[in-house]
Amino acid sequence: MQAEDVKQIIESELDGCTVYPAGEGCDFQVTVVGEVFAGLTPVKKQQLVYQCLQQHIANGTIHALTIKTYTPEQWQSLQG
Numbered sequence: 001m002q003a004e005d006v007k008q009i010i011e012s013e014l015d016g017c018t019v020y021p022a023g024e025g026c027d028f029q030v031t032v033v034g035e036v037f038a039g040l041t042p043v044k045k046q047q048l049v050y051q052c053l054q055q056h057i058a059n060g061t062i063h064a065l066t067i068k069t070y071t072p073e074q075w076q077s078l079q080g
Contacts, residue, residue, distance in 0.1 A: 001061050003028060006053065013052040026063035033075040045069040 003021035006028050010019045017034030030049065037045045049067045056062045070078065 001026070001028075001056065006030060006062070009056070010049060010052045014048065026061060028062060028064070029066040029068075031068045031070070033070050033072055035071060037069045038071045042069075 003023050006023075007019040007021040007030070010030065010032060011017055014032065014034055014036055017032050017036060020031040020033075022029045032049055036048065040048070046067050046069070049069065050057070050065070053062055053065065057065065
């Protein structure tokens with residue numbers, strides 16, 4: 001699996017989100033930006049992203065996944 005595959009999976013399941021992936025093989029890092037995260041706890045945000053990739057995590061295609069989530073406003077403030 002490639003980082004671009006992870007990006008496409010998440011973006012197809014979380015409407016309106018933009019994914020910035022990194023990594024290769026079975027170890028990935030994703031930054032997901034979307035309005036869907038507004039008002040959610042950190043755990044709920046992580047769960048939303050994990051749900052998109054659950055099948056790939058369960059079958060071992062993805063072994064390690066680091067997730068960062070932001071609303072568009074939070075992301076914009078990080079960009080300076």
